[in-house]
Amino acid sequence: xxxxxxxxxxxxxxxxxxxxxxxxxxxxxxxxxxxxxxxxxxxxxxxxxxxxxxxxxxxxxxxxxxxxxxxxxxxxxxxxxxxxxxxxxxxxxxxxxxxxxxxxxxxxxxx
Amino acid sequence: xxxxxxxxxxxxxxxxxxxxxxxxxxxxxxxxxxxxxxxxxxxxxxxxxxxxxxxxxxxxxxxxxxxxxxxxxxxxxxxxxxxxxxxxxxxxxxxxxxxxxxxxxxxxxxxxxxxxx
Numbered sequence: 001x002x003x004x005x006x007x008x009x010x011x012x013x014x015x016x017x018x019x020x021x022x023x024x025x026x027x028x029x030x031x032x033x034x035x036x037x038x039x040x041x042x043x044x045x046x047x048x049x050x051x052x053x054x055x056x057x058x059x060x061x062x063x064x065x066x067x068x069x070x071x072x073x074x075x076x077x078x079x080x081x082x083x084x085x086x087x088x089x090x091x092x093x094x095x096x097x098x099x100x101x102x103x104x105x106x107x108x109x110x111x
Numbered sequence: 112x113x114x115x116x117x118x119x120x121x122x123x124x125x126x127x128x129x130x131x132x133x134x135x136x137x138x139x140x141x142x143x144x145x146x147x148x149x150x151x152x153x154x155x156x157x158x159x160x161x162x163x164x165x166x167x168x169x170x171x172x173x174x175x176x177x178x179x180x181x182x183x184x185x186x187x188x189x190x191x192x193x194x195x196x197x198x199x200x201x202x203x204x205x206x207x208x209x210x211x212x213x214x215x216x217x218x219x220x221x222x223x224x225x226x227x228x
Contacts, residue, residue, distance in 0.1 A: 041222075048216060100156065103153050
């Protein structure tokens, strides 16, 4: 069974702090996505990474795909209360569109 | 209306009831999904439809019955549910091109919060 483990599970930080969220697996994936889910809403795509070692930036968010395409990280610089939410990684193996999701990281940024 | 719309937003049902969840996507996508989101568990894939054909049934109990009459609509029929089936049920869609090596993102609705009493 393919599993995506995310850490930490919960994170509460002050506005302006930096943080990193991790997504790890023993399986190799053809692509990996990060989503953010706010209360009462469905997950919304933040980024897709497809190449081992790839780094993508989205304003204050930096995403990295591991060289072996088994893990990924999300780094947020100078967190803001608007970053509060549930962060989910998701991945699919090559040739399938059966996405599995990680266990999630619930982030709370205090003003 | 754009995006993925799910109705109802909230549903409370008894274990002997029969109800249906509805999902409609206005994105022109050809694949639709049902996911279950429970507390303390990762999002669980339940069913996948591609071009109206069911391509995935992730060992879901028969008390959940999906229906996909066309590429834009997806239903989840519920009957004789158990209290442990209480969860947020999310519908999603994506565009699946032919061949391998594609990276189409999932577009989710806002879900139906189901409570089984």
